[in-house]
Amino acid sequence: MDDFPKYTVGTAARLVGVRAATLRAWERRYGFPAPARSAGRYRLFSDLDLAWVQWVRDRIREGIRPAQAVRLALRRRQAGMPPAPGVGSSPEGVREELLTALMAFDDGRATELMKRARGRLSPLKALRHVLLPVVAEIGAEWEAGRATVSQEHFASQFALRYLAQLLHGPQHPGPAVLCACAPGEQHQLGLMYVAAEARAAGWQVIYLGADTPTLDVLHTTQRLRPRAVVVASVVADLKDSWARHRSWCWRLARRGTLWVWGGPGALAARRLGLPGRVAASLEEASRLLAALGTKSLRAVP
Numbered sequence: 001m002d003d004f005p006k007y008t009v010g011t012a013a014r015l016v017g018v019r020a021a022t023l024r025a026w027e028r029r030y031g032f033p034a035p036a037r038s039a040g041r042y043r044l045f046s047d048l049d050l051a052w053v054q055w056v057r058d059r060i061r062e063g064i065r066p067a068q069a070v071r072l073a074l075r076r077r078q079a080g081m082p083p084a085p086g087v088g089s090s091p092e093g094v095r096e097e098l099l100t101a102l103m104a105f106d107d108g109r110a111t112e113l114m115k116r117a118r119g120r121l122s123p124l125k126a127l128r129h130v131l132l133p134v135v136a137e138i139g140a141e142w143e144a145g146r147a148t149v150s151q152e153h154f155a156s157q158f159a160l161r162y163l164a165q166l167l168h169g170p171q172h173p174g175p176a177v178l179c180a181c182a183p184g185e186q187h188q189l190g191l192m193y194v195a196a197e198a199r200a201a202g203w204q205v206i207y208l209g210a211d212t213p214t215l216d217v218l219h220t221t222q223r224l225r226p227r228a229v230v231v232a233s234v235v236a237d238l239k240d241s242w243a244r245h246r247s248w249c250w251r252l253a254r255r256g257t258l259w260v261w262g263g264p265g266a267l268a269a270r271r272l273g274l275p276g277r278v279a280a281s282l283e284e285a286s287r288l289l290a291a292l293g294t295k296s297l298r299a300v301p
């Protein structure tokens with residue numbers, strides 16, 4: 001696309017259907033699209049500048065706020081992506097597209113992008129390397145006040161639905177793993193990912209999900225005798241829930257249940273004297289499950 005400066009602000013405004021005052025305001029506020037200047041200091045837009053303005057205009061029409069749309073355009077430009085819809089071949093390219101689609105509440109486009117990503121990467125890799133990082137990024141945008149709660153919720157609900165699909169369907173007859181979040185814990189995307197990995201590896205997954213009372217997990221473990229129990233804690237405090245029942249956990253551990261504690265809040269498990277292993281990452285939780293059966297993994301080292 002031609003980057004030769006040739007259109008005045010008036011012509012540019014007419015060609016892309018964005019008011020000249022708006023183009024000037026964008027440049028003042030965001031330094032976008034930063035057209036070249038003539039000898040007389042007049043703005044001169046190139047075809048490439050106009051394509052970026054059109055891209056931003058289309059995102060605004062989809063419901064993204066102007067400041068967000070410009071920010072997305074600048075990120076996209078920095079990533080070397082064109083100002084046109086189209087999925088780059090790299091996971092970074094797909095991530096950028098997905099970020100834009102989720103910020104614009106575009107379920108259809110996001111679904112289409114994930115379909116393409118899973119075709120290239122496998123469903124679990126697409127989740128780990130494309131969807132989950134995008135959810136985290138939208139969360140970071142929300143923390144910085146650049147995305148709304150609705151946008152953050154929309155993205156995490158999209159991820160929950162994608163994950164639910166991976167956990168759906170007939171179960172394997174293999175060993176069972178019970179997955180639950182600690183009491184008060186609503187963050188379950190990490191736990192669902194570990195459950196989906198386990199399922200793909202042949203485990204029978206008993207998925208309890210968010211905010212599960214400790215006694216319920218213990219009773220269910222006693223009754224169903226899963227080979228492993230994965231407890232996720234991102235913000236929840238294990239001290240007042242799980243640590244009080246550590247002797248029951250140890251009894252079950254001695255009968256062969258591997259306890260896996262995951263998420264930032266789970267780092268306390270070792271200090272609290274709980275049995276099993278603390279998984280420092282999603283991958284480590286999957287590795288611990290994969291190793292089970294070949295090693296005896298009962299006590300916190």
Ligand code: B12
Nearest residue numbers: 136139140156185186187188189190191232262263279285
């Ligand atoms: C989505 C989200 C939510 C959703 C959760 C939806 C759902 N059903 O899961 C909702 C809207 C419910 C939510 C609520 C809250 N959230 Co929130 N949320 C997030 C967000 C945007 C993404 C988290 C996520 O799931 N990412 C995907 C997972 C896979 O990645 P991850 O969280 O980074 O986890 C990594 C590790 O922690 C670990 N891991 C995580 N889980 C597990 C599980 C296992 C088994 C293992 C092994 C590893 C593991 O592996 C991951 C990859 O490295 C983050 C912000 C961000 N930018 O990340 C905040 C964040 C996690 N939330 C936060 C907070 C404070 C809250 C609320 C208290 C907000 C409020 N004031 O109400 C509530 C608390 C609810 C509760 N009691 O649990 C904080 C936590 C800060 C902290 N550590 O104390 C964060 C970091 C945002 C922030 N900076 O303020 N949240």
